[in-house]
Amino acid sequence: MAFEKYAAGREQNAAAAAQGKKKRMMDPAASRPSRTETVYEEDEYTAAGGDEMSGPEQKGGGNGGRIPIVLLCAALIAAGVFLLYKDISRDYRHGIYRCENGRMLEAPAEPDPGKTDLVSSGVKNLAEKFPDVDQYMMLVPAAACIQPEDLPENAQIRDQRADLAQIRSKMPQSLHWIDLAETLSGHSGENLYYDSDIYLTGWGSRYAARTAMTAMEVKIPEGRDQCYLLSNTLIGRLAADRLPALHLLDRQGERLEIYVPEKEAYYYCINGRSGKRSGSLYDSEAAAGTSPYNVFFEGGKALTQIHTTAINGETLLVVGDRTADSIVPLFVSSFEHIILMHPSKCAKTVAGLAREYEVTKILYLYDANDFMTDSALLRALN
Amino acid sequence: MGGIFRLVILIIVLAAGIAGIRLAAGRLASGRAEKEAAEQVSLAETGSAAGWTAQEKADPLLSSSSEEETKQDGLTEAPEEGESVDRQSSEGLSAGGSSADAGGDAAADDGATTAAAEAEEEKPAFDHVMTELENGYAYLASLDARTPVEMEYMISEAQKEHEKELEREAYRLKREKYRESLEGKRLWDAFEDFVFLGDSRVVGFDVYGLLPSDRVLAEAGDTINSITNRMDTIKSFSPKYIFISYGINDIGIGFWPTAEEYTSAFSEKLHELQKELPEAEIYVNSIIPARGDAAQAYPVWQGIPEYSEAVRQMCEREGFAFIDNASVIEEHMDQYADDGVHMQPDFYRYWAENQLLAVFDRKNGVLSF
Numbered sequence: 001m002a003f004e005k006y007a008a009g010r011e012q013n014a015a016a017a018a019q020g021k022k023k024r025m026m027d028p029a030a031s032r033p034s035r036t037e038t039v040y041e042e043d044e045y046t047a048a049g050g051d052e053m054s055g056p057e058q059k060g061g062g063n064g065g066r067i068p069i070v071l072l073c074a075a076l077i078a079a080g081v082f083l084l085y086k087d088i089s090r091d092y093r094h095g096i097y098r099c100e101n102g103r104m105l106e107a108p109a110e111p112d113p114g115k116t117d118l119v120s121s122g123v124k125n126l127a128e129k130f131p132d133v134d135q136y137m138m139l140v141p142a143a144a145c146i147q148p149e150d151l152p153e154n155a156q157i158r159d160q161r162a163d164l165a166q167i168r169s170k171m172p173q174s175l176h177w178i179d180l181a182e183t184l185s186g187h188s189g190e191n192l193y194y195d196s197d198i199y200l201t202g203w204g205s206r207y208a209a210r211t212a213m214t215a216m217e218v219k220i221p222e223g224r225d226q227c228y229l230l231s232n233t234l235i236g237r238l239a240a241d242r243l244p245a246l247h248l249l250d251r252q253g254e255r256l257e258i259y260v261p262e263k264e265a266y267y268y269c270i271n272g273r274s275g276k277r278s279g280s281l282y283d284s285e286a287a288a289g290t291s292p293y294n295v296f297f298e299g300g301k302a303l304t305q306i307h308t309t310a311i312n313g314e315t316l317l318v319v320g321d322r323t324a325d326s327i328v329p330l331f332v333s334s335f336e337h338i339i340l341m342h343p344s345k346c347a348k349t350v351a352g353l354a355r356e357y358e359v360t361k362i363l364y365l366y367d368a369n370d371f372m373t374d375s376a377l378l379r380a381l382n
Numbered sequence: 383m384g385g386i387f388r389l390v391i392l393i394i395v396l397a398a399g400i401a402g403i404r405l406a407a408g409r410l411a412s413g414r415a416e417k418e419a420a421e422q423v424s425l426a427e428t429g430s431a432a433g434w435t436a437q438e439k440a441d442p443l444l445s446s447s448s449e450e451e452t453k454q455d456g457l458t459e460a461p462e463e464g465e466s467v468d469r470q471s472s473e474g475l476s477a478g479g480s481s482a483d484a485g486g487d488a489a490a491d492d493g494a495t496t497a498a499a500e501a502e503e504e505k506p507a508f509d510h511v512m513t514e515l516e517n518g519y520a521y522l523a524s525l526d527a528r529t530p531v532e533m534e535y536m537i538s539e540a541q542k543e544h545e546k547e548l549e550r551e552a553y554r555l556k557r558e559k560y561r562e563s564l565e566g567k568r569l570w571d572a573f574e575d576f577v578f579l580g581d582s583r584v585v586g587f588d589v590y591g592l593l594p595s596d597r598v599l600a601e602a603g604d605t606i607n608s609i610t611n612r613m614d615t616i617k618s619f620s621p622k623y624i625f626i627s628y629g630i631n632d633i634g635i636g637f638w639p640t641a642e643e644y645t646s647a648f649s650e651k652l653h654e655l656q657k658e659l660p661e662a663e664i665y666v667n668s669i670i671p672a673r674g675d676a677a678q679a680y681p682v683w684q685g686i687p688e689y690s691e692a693v694r695q696m697c698e699r700e701g702f703a704f705i706d707n708a709s710v711i712e713e714h715m716d717q718y719a720d721d722g723v724h725m726q727p728d729f730y731r732y733w734a735e736n737q738l739l740a741v742f743d744r745k746n747g748v749l750s751f
Binding site: 226228229230231232257258260266267268277278279280281282284287288295307308309310311312 | 511521526532540
């Protein structure tokens with residue numbers, strides 16, 4: 001039954017891909033009319049207009065009073081076209097840069113010093129309550145910070161690495177800071193982020209996971225990683241800002257890949273809210289759906305427990321946003337238990353979960369922009 | 383007037399829509415061509431095409447240089463299918479790019495011809511993506527097929543294995559501590575209430591004054607038959623521990639031409655001994671191999687590892703403790719005498735230590751470590 005769904009999904013994907021290809025193939029002839037066609041349409045319009053205007057002339061022998069109205073209409077049309085073109089041509093809208101290569105990059109957000117202080121205070125309190133629990137923080141920098149060469153020429157963005165350094169300086173000594181920006185900067189020429197979303201790609205997530213595992217001093221799975229393509233129709237949330245016409249024409253989407261260690265541990269996960277158990281961290285229906293990123297943890301659950309065969313006595317509590325969803329699956333071979341909490345959806349507190357699951361490590365894993373703007377973590381910490 | 387105004391608004395909307403779509407089409411065509419070109423490069427570089435795995439191009443976190451090397455490998459030594467996809471895709475892209483650029487200039491017929499050619503060229507790349515998707519869905523399906531109950535069982539088995547490993551580790555530490563306690567003069571004092579049976583190699587314990595002569599029941603040329611011959615002497619000591627080391631002569635004389643025949647005879651002797659001394663703990667040493675010229679001169683000695691392994695299996699089967707000397711010998715290869723058969727005096731210390739560790743293992747319920 002499940003396979004039939006995949007097959008249906010696959011056909012959907014195929015159809016979407018085929019549609020994209022077909023459109024592209026047919027563009028010169030159909031989707032994008034040639035200049036010849038355009039001229040023809042304009043001629044037709046002129047001819048129609050001529051007929052329309054000649055009508056009253058035939059009936060009433062001419063109406064010079066309508067000429068200004070027609071001119072006005074023409075002017076309005078020109079203005080409308082101009083405004084539309086200007087709007088389309090803008091390379092910065094609502095905090096998102098549209099790059100020359102079609103990529104969309106979110107501008108780094110401004111950190112809120114007050115919020116950072118509160119987080120720091122929460123982390124410090126937690127360290128006092130649980131002195132044996134190691135706390136780590138890894139913020140995923142914005143793509144614009146790691147790959148600024150794609151930004152439009154005149155784009156001026158914040159120095160997010162400096163912001164991150166400042167946040168780091170405010171955090172208590174007990175917190176282990178994981179500098180992912182440094183790792184990613186060393187591979188900035190690679191496919192680390194989606195073009196139309198803020199999230200890390202499978203390849204970028206792999207870097208993030210390995211950086212985190214190295215910092216947390218846990219065993220990194222041996223052997224090769226196998227790459228699986230789960231979708232080639234991903235259109236990220238940054239693309240939602242584009243005009244509908246543009247959106248429709250760009251249906252082909254991006255590749256969503258995951259990397260799986262060759263000797264991955266066995267595991268099962270439990271939805272913290274419903275108690276539903278599953279042998280998979282992925283939602284196969286979502287992979288074939290319209291929001292492929294929801295393939296991870298069924299679109300992000302409030303609380304997920306993962307139990308694995310990597311018996312090492314380590315229980316990791318990941319407190320994060322949806323950025324964490326693509327990274328956490330890479331931890332399953334390195335921790336016996338993993339608790340994934342999304343503070344924006346979960347009413348529990350970090351301290352409560354740390355006590356309930358007897359965690360040995362806590363990892364705060366956020367997109368840097370989300371961390372700076374979202375206040376759910378504050379509630380969960382304090 | 384209101385009608386005209388509505389008409390104007392409608393025209394504006396329609397015109398804006400048409401213009402917008404055309405502008406978007408123009409912009410997207412060029413943008414998409416660049417994006418796809420970048421994707422194809424990325425596809426080749428990340429090695430995800432044709433089932434390449436991430437670490438076939440090396441772990442970038444472990445070695446950036448190796449990553450570059452493997453990337454090059456990925457590009458130069460990629461499977462033919464991958465190469466063909468890469469090549470055809472890039473050809474398709476250049477064709478797509480040119481057709482997109484020419485879209486405004488060329489006639490519709492020319493565009494259609496280009497599109498048809500493009501479609502033909504892009505088909506293999508499209509098929510390749512479909513194969514990749516099928517693999518991805520198959521992986522997800524394999525995960526969905528796992529039931530939590532099965533996974534719970536796997537986890538409980540892993541926990542059991544982990545507990546055993548912890549016990550083994552704890553015992554290793556304990557054993558190491560005991561070994562350290564043997565260092566120094568106390569080593570020979572640790573031998574109590576024992577006899578040592580064997581051939582010329584065992585004689586060294588006596589000759590070098592390491593163990594009491596009367597307890598070393600060994601002579602050059604002895605074989606397992608000596609056990610029966612020395613039974614009365616052995617019984618006279620009523621030893622608690624009996625260490626046995628034969629084999630080099632047993633194999634050399636060719637009386638037991640196969641390992642099976644040898645272990646069969648050896649087993650009989652051991653049971654005979656155990657019957658006479660039911661309280662004694664019997665420890666059988668692995669056969670120390672000959673090396674160098676000796677092994678060349680007597681090819682039959684090249685079969686020593688096979689005989690030794692058969693003895694180990696026999697001991698496990700019959701419940702006798704087996705002392706594996708392989709690691710001790712390997713660690714002290716320089717302790718062979720010039721003849722390639724006997725050992726130098728210093729070796730006996732390590733060998734004796736191994737006997738005592740075997741006693742320690744047996745006391746802890748471990749017959750061979």
